Amino acid sequence: MYQWKKTLAGGALATLAMLALASGTALAKTQVTFFYPVQVGGPLTKVIDGYVAKFEAANPDIKVVPVYSGNYLDTTTKALTAAKSGTPPTVAVLLATDIFTLIDEDAVQPIDDFVKTADDKAWLAGFMPAYVASAKVDGHVWAVPFQRSTAVLYWNKKAFAEAGLDPKKYPKTWDEMVAYGKAVTKKDASGRVVRWGVGIPGNVGSAQWLFGALAAQNGVRLMNDAGNQTNLTNPKVVEALKFWVDLNKVHGIHPPGIQEWGTTPSDFLEERIAMIWTTTGNLTNLKANAKFDFGLAPYPGKVAPASVLGGGNLYIFKKAPTAEKEAAMKFIKFLTSDEILADWSINTGYVAPRDGAWNTAALKAYAVKVPEILVARDQIPVSVPEWSTHENARTGKVLNDALAAALTGTKTPQKALADAQAEIDRILKPYR
Amino acid sequence: MSADFRSTPVIALTTVGAWLLAVLWVLPLLYGFWTAFHPAEFAARFDLSAPWTLDNFRRVWDAAPFSRYFLNTFFLVSLILVCQFVICTMAAYAFVCFPFRGSEILFMLVLVQLMIMPEVLLVENYRTLSRIGLLDTTLGIALPYLASAFGIFLFRQTFKSIPKELEEAARLEGANALQILLRVFVPVAKPTYIAYGLVTVSYHWNNFLWPLVVTNSVETRPITVGLQVFATVEQGVDWSLVTAATLLSVTPLLVAFLLFQRQFVQSFMRAGIR
Incomplete structure (x- = not known):
C-alpha cells in the first residue's frame, strides 16, 4: 500500500517535472x-x-x-x-x-x-x-x-416622508435617531410592528464592529493602539451599550434580540427597517435592488459623530x-x-x-x-479603527458574547461588559 | 411490558414524533427549494402566486465554473472511495485471518487514529504535501484520507462475524487467500460496503476545510470550495443565489439517495451504522 502511494506520488512528480521542462522560460x-x-x-x-x-x-x-x-x-x-x-x-x-x-x-x-x-x-x-x-x-x-x-447609515426616504419627516434630513445625534425612529416605526391593526425604526446588526462578527462606532460616538475607544488594553468598564462604553439595548427595550424602535448582518440589507429592501447601520460595501447592492428612494448618511453622535473603519x-x-x-x-x-x-x-x-x-x-x-x-x-477622518488586539480571535469572541448577552437580555450591559473585561484581562496579560 | 409498546396510543405517538422530526429536518431543504426557484424579492415571503424562475440557477452557473467543480468532486470522491475500499479491506482481512505477534497492538493503534480530528493535522499534512510537491492536486486532497481507521474497524468487525465454516469450506475447495477474500468475505459484507460507501461519499462530497487549504486553482477545487463565492456576507446574503448554488451541489447526492433509498436503509440496518 505504501509502495503504491509512492508510485503514484512519483508519477505525479515526474509529470510536474515534465511540465516544468516544457515551460522552461516560465x-x-x-x-x-x-x-x-x-x-x-x-x-x-x-x-x-x-x-x-x-x-x-x-x-x-x-x-x-x-x-x-x-x-x-x-x-x-x-x-x-x-x-x-x-x-x-x-x-x-x-x-x-x-x-x-x-x-x-x-x-x-x-x-x-x-x-x-x-x-x-x-x-x-x-x-x-x-x-x-x-x-x-x-x-x-x-x-x-x-x-x-467604513460603516454608514442608510435611510429610507419614502418611509421618512410617510411619517411626516423631512425625507432629506438624516439623524445627526442619538436623540434625533430615536425621535425619527419612533416616527417611522409602524404597527399593524393587531399591534405587531411591520416597520422598525432602526436596525444595528449585533450577531457575532459584526457586533464588535458597530459597537466600536457606538463607543466612538460617545467619545471613547474600546482598546488602545498597542492592542493590549481594553476599556470595556469605562462608564461611557457601558452607556453606549445601554443605548443600543434601550433602542428596543425602552424606545421600541429596534427589532428585539439580535439583528443579523446578513439579512439586514434585505430587511431594508423589503422596508421592514427604515434605517440600517451597515457597510459602504452595500451601496451597489442596495442601489440595484431598492424600489424606493434612500439616502446614505454619516453616523450620528452623542458626544460627536463618529464611525468605524x-x-x-x-x-x-x-x-x-x-x-x-x-x-x-x-x-x-x-x-x-x-x-x-x-x-x-x-x-x-x-x-x-x-x-x-x-x-x-x-x-x-x-x-x-x-x-x-x-x-x-x-x-473617514472621524472614524476609528475597528476592534483589534493581540489574540484578536479570542478577545473578539469574548466581546461579541458579552454584547449578545446584553442584547438578548440575559445580562445587564454593565455586568456583561465587566465580565468581558475580566476575561480579556486574563487573555491579554502576557502582552502587557 | 413489551405489549405496552405496541398499544395504539404509543404507536400513534411514535408516528407523530417521527413525522414531526422528518418535517423539521426537511424544512431547510424545502426553504432552499422555494427560494431557489423564485425571484429574490420572494426569498423571505411565502406567496403561492409568486412567479417561478430558473434565473437564479442561470446566474449561479455563470458565476462559477460549476461543471469543472462537479468533475473535480466526482474524481476526488471516486479516488477516495476506491482506495479506501481496497486498503481497508486488505487491512481488515489481515487483522481477522492472519493474526501475528503484535497485531492486537497494531489494531489498537489504528483505533487510536479514530480519536484524532483530521483538522489537528492541517499544518503537518500541508507541510508533507508541499515537500512531495502534491499541493493543489486532486491526489493531494485525497492523500490523507486514502486509508481510514473507521473503515478498517468496520470491515474487521463485519469479517469477524462471518462464520469460520464458510472460510474453511472455501479452503477445502482449494481457494487461496485472495480468492477467499473476494469470493467469501466481500460478498457477505456487501451491506457494510454500501453503508460505508455512502458515509464516505457524503463526507468527502461535503468536506471543506482541507480542500480549501490545499487547492489554489479552479482545476482542482471541489464544489464545496467553489460554492464559497456565494457566501459573501459583507454585502448581505443573496439567499436566492445561495440556495440555488446549494441545491445544485447537493442534487447528485440527493438523487442518488432517493434512487437507492431502500438499499441504503437496509444496509444501514444490517451493517449496524446508524
Whole structure:
C-alpha cells in the first residue's frame, strides 16, 4: 500500500517535472502568489484577473498567481497554514484587524523594509492617515490599505416622508435617531410592528464592529493602539451599550434580540427597517435592488459623530524568498496606484484609501453619478479603527458574547461588559 | 411490558414524533427549494402566486465554473472511495485471518487514529504535501484520507462475524487467500460496503476545510470550495443565489439517495451504522 502511494506520488512528480521542462522560460520569471478574499459578490475575481494581466504586461519578468480563497476567515486560515508549513503566499489581502495575530505568529514583514526610494516614500505618504493608523504597530507600517470600508447609515426616504419627516434630513445625534425612529416605526391593526425604526446588526462578527462606532460616538475607544488594553468598564462604553439595548427595550424602535448582518440589507429592501447601520460595501447592492428612494448618511453622535473603519490590507509574508517579496512590493504599488484604487472603488463600493484616487477623472465622474460615496469618504477622518488586539480571535469572541448577552437580555450591559473585561484581562496579560 | 409498546396510543405517538422530526429536518431543504426557484424579492415571503424562475440557477452557473467543480468532486470522491475500499479491506482481512505477534497492538493503534480530528493535522499534512510537491492536486486532497481507521474497524468487525465454516469450506475447495477474500468475505459484507460507501461519499462530497487549504486553482477545487463565492456576507446574503448554488451541489447526492433509498436503509440496518 505504501509502495503504491509512492508510485503514484512519483508519477505525479515526474509529470510536474515534465511540465516544468516544457515551460522552461516560465521558470526564469519571479512568481508572486497572491491570496485574496472577495466579500462582495462573484464576478470580482474577473476584475482581479484583469489587474493581474495589466501588471504582467507592464512587468514581463514577474508572474502573479492570484488565488481566490473564500471569505476573510478562510483566506486567513489558508495563508497561516501555508506560512506555518514554510511555503507562504507572497502577498495576501487579510483583515486589517488580524495585524497583531499575524505579527505574533511571525508571519508578516513590515512594509517599511521594502520602502527604499523617495518615490516609495511618497507613495506610502499618500494613504489616508486614518487607514494607515490601523496598520502601524511598534513604529512600523505592517500593511498597505487596499479594500477598505467604513460603516454608514442608510435611510429610507419614502418611509421618512410617510411619517411626516423631512425625507432629506438624516439623524445627526442619538436623540434625533430615536425621535425619527419612533416616527417611522409602524404597527399593524393587531399591534405587531411591520416597520422598525432602526436596525444595528449585533450577531457575532459584526457586533464588535458597530459597537466600536457606538463607543466612538460617545467619545471613547474600546482598546488602545498597542492592542493590549481594553476599556470595556469605562462608564461611557457601558452607556453606549445601554443605548443600543434601550433602542428596543425602552424606545421600541429596534427589532428585539439580535439583528443579523446578513439579512439586514434585505430587511431594508423589503422596508421592514427604515434605517440600517451597515457597510459602504452595500451601496451597489442596495442601489440595484431598492424600489424606493434612500439616502446614505454619516453616523450620528452623542458626544460627536463618529464611525468605524473596516476591510482588508495587503500583507507581505516574511518567509517568502527575497526576490519574490521585492516583486510583490511592485505588485502592491501597482494595486494601490490611484488609478487601480479608483477602479476598484467603482467596481466594489470600497472606499479608496488614497486622496490621489479621489482626484482621478474616473472616480470624480463616478462621484457625480453616485454622490453617496463622498459621504463615506468625508466620514473617514472621524472614524476609528475597528476592534483589534493581540489574540484578536479570542478577545473578539469574548466581546461579541458579552454584547449578545446584553442584547438578548440575559445580562445587564454593565455586568456583561465587566465580565468581558475580566476575561480579556486574563487573555491579554502576557502582552502587557 | 413489551405489549405496552405496541398499544395504539404509543404507536400513534411514535408516528407523530417521527413525522414531526422528518418535517423539521426537511424544512431547510424545502426553504432552499422555494427560494431557489423564485425571484429574490420572494426569498423571505411565502406567496403561492409568486412567479417561478430558473434565473437564479442561470446566474449561479455563470458565476462559477460549476461543471469543472462537479468533475473535480466526482474524481476526488471516486479516488477516495476506491482506495479506501481496497486498503481497508486488505487491512481488515489481515487483522481477522492472519493474526501475528503484535497485531492486537497494531489494531489498537489504528483505533487510536479514530480519536484524532483530521483538522489537528492541517499544518503537518500541508507541510508533507508541499515537500512531495502534491499541493493543489486532486491526489493531494485525497492523500490523507486514502486509508481510514473507521473503515478498517468496520470491515474487521463485519469479517469477524462471518462464520469460520464458510472460510474453511472455501479452503477445502482449494481457494487461496485472495480468492477467499473476494469470493467469501466481500460478498457477505456487501451491506457494510454500501453503508460505508455512502458515509464516505457524503463526507468527502461535503468536506471543506482541507480542500480549501490545499487547492489554489479552479482545476482542482471541489464544489464545496467553489460554492464559497456565494457566501459573501459583507454585502448581505443573496439567499436566492445561495440556495440555488446549494441545491445544485447537493442534487447528485440527493438523487442518488432517493434512487437507492431502500438499499441504503437496509444496509444501514444490517451493517449496524446508524
